[in-house]
Amino acid sequence: MLKSNHSREFIKEERIGYLFIFPALIFMLAFVGYPIIYNFILSFRDVNVTTFSNPIKPFVGLKNYIEVFKDPTMGISIWNTLVFTIGSIAIQFVIGLGLALLFNLKFKLSEPIRGLMVVSYLIPMTVTALLFKFMYSTSGGIINELLMKFNLISQPIGWIIDSKYSMLSVILTNSWVGIPFNMLLLTTGLSNISPTLYEAAKVDGANVFHRFFKITLPCLRPAILSVLVLGFIYTFKVFDLVFVMTNGGPVNTTELMSTFAYKLSFTQFSFSKGAAVANVLFAILFVVSLGYLGLIKEDEVMD
């Protein structure tokens, strides 16, 4: 609407607007832009133990990227990151939506219980990781002890030390952290749906399923979209949880792109290769974000 308004007044106001975002812009450029650019340049140079102290670091073009992609661990880590992200989001979203719907019923104590649910989101990641590491332990870990008490298993399962279960275990842990986040955003979405819609549907004789699929889900679409995309971005770059719980092991079964990049940079001192992996991760997230912006625009046009 305002686009057509090109009066002097407006331009003046717009300039003042720029002035206001100026400090934020400086902040963004210094703390977000600079590292990204630095990392980008680093990935095209050859910086490792032997060249680190040289004053001039040669540009090597795409060599780091080619070498990184030749390393089988790279393919494994991309695949693992995708499995980890999609697995976590699926679990988080389904349970988060279920809980949001449950607490939306506004029964007695629903408010305090919902508040308590958020606790897992508030605990620092490293603490969560350590807690679950103890809980998954084969000697005295509560999960194995309980399962054995109920005779569901006869031998303790090596949740995070057995390559068959390690990925599942970190996904479950990450989901536990992410559920409240999903629940909160979806609850907000739910509270925006006008109750009159449901009343009208009831009068027209629509049952619970009709109301859920025809009213709740379509009206929640924007909220669902943000939850999924934000969840994707958030989960795709998870580092601390996996680093503490399994450090990418056993073998490479839980190696994510983030832990792989860290390992290349800080245990093998191949800084350029580490930067290259980080940039691939960045590129993937960038594309996802662009897609999200596109979808939002589409939604706004529809509105």
Added chain:
Amino acid sequence: MKKIKVLLSCLTVVVMTTSIFIGCGSSTSTSASKAKADSGGKTTVTVWHYFDGQQQQKAMENLADKFNKSQDKIEVQVDFVPRAELTKQFTIGLVADKLPDLGLVDNPDMASFAAMGLFADITDKMNSYEGKDQFYPGPISSCKLDGKYYGIPLGSNDLALYYNKDMLSAAGVEPPTTFDELKTVAKKVTKGDTYGLAISAPKNEEGTFQYLPWLLSTGAKFNEVGSSAGVSSLQYLTDLIKDGSMSKEVINWTQNDLEKQFVTNKAAMITDGPWIIDTVKKDAPNLNWGVVKIPKDKVFASDLGGENWGIIKGHHETEAWEFIKFTQQKDIMNQYCADFGYIPSRKDIAESNEKITKDPIMSVFLDELQFAMPRGPHAKWPEISDAMSTALQESFTNAKTPEQAAKDAQVKIDAVLK
């Protein structure tokens, strides 16, 4: 159009201002840290170490205290930095210049940091130092890169085989001395929830450290994992797991976990270093145990552990060297090495210390020291090490056959060494 122009000019301004900020940030912080270091007439020498054991931390503090009381020009201050953080800080510090004056690093990391330019070249200081020829060849070679000295050993350790005397005699066997004997003994003492042998094989430097004795014992060198001898070492250890004599959980155990397995009778034999002796005595005062050299295939082998002092280039180099020389005195070195559970890296000191030569346990570690190989030294050791510990895990978890895992590791190692 106008909008874009405004935006562009804004951006230019922003970029210019931020570059100024960045410039200011680093220069002010360095001058501040230097000013602080020189206050009070005394020169402060900051030392970073990663020892998280209480006893070791106390030993470090004592060492600094003794030095500070011995003279009035230099004040040594000891700071603990967790190991992963220390490695990161050293590399980041190189760019941001927020470094201590003296650092302690694990000996296989020395070459990498020296190559990156972290440590000062102390060749001249070493050449005029009378104690220079007293070091054991292993420890001192880990301080060298391309013929130059970048550090000096703090103390050394190596791996040997701890065994539970009661369990072995109950099974009617002697402590093993060869690979074959170990295999039989391990099988015989495996009972209930007790495994015959436990080693530590996580996918990091610790795993490589524990694997090397087995590899070197077959006659293979550290860069010959894929040779038939190298493959046989991996096959041997994997077979121990297949036999049921070793738990497959070893891939997740640290060397401290081994100690716990040993004192709770869950492992009859473990390969571990002298630093756990005190803990074993404290955890299980009634346990009847002994130590022998790691059984051999073709030759006895162990590998060298321990840390090196490294003086940070461009910081208080002279003062830090004074402190290092202070630690090299006989009584002082014997004291802190005893606290650490280490062996002095100097022949003259270790071999005149009766607490080591006459002690039934420590003398084994001292004896083993002559077979202890330094890891590398190579600037890209971390990459070589990663290839080895990966092979170990792949083989132990049946992800690959020992042969395939060893061959794949060889390809990676060759790529690093080419």
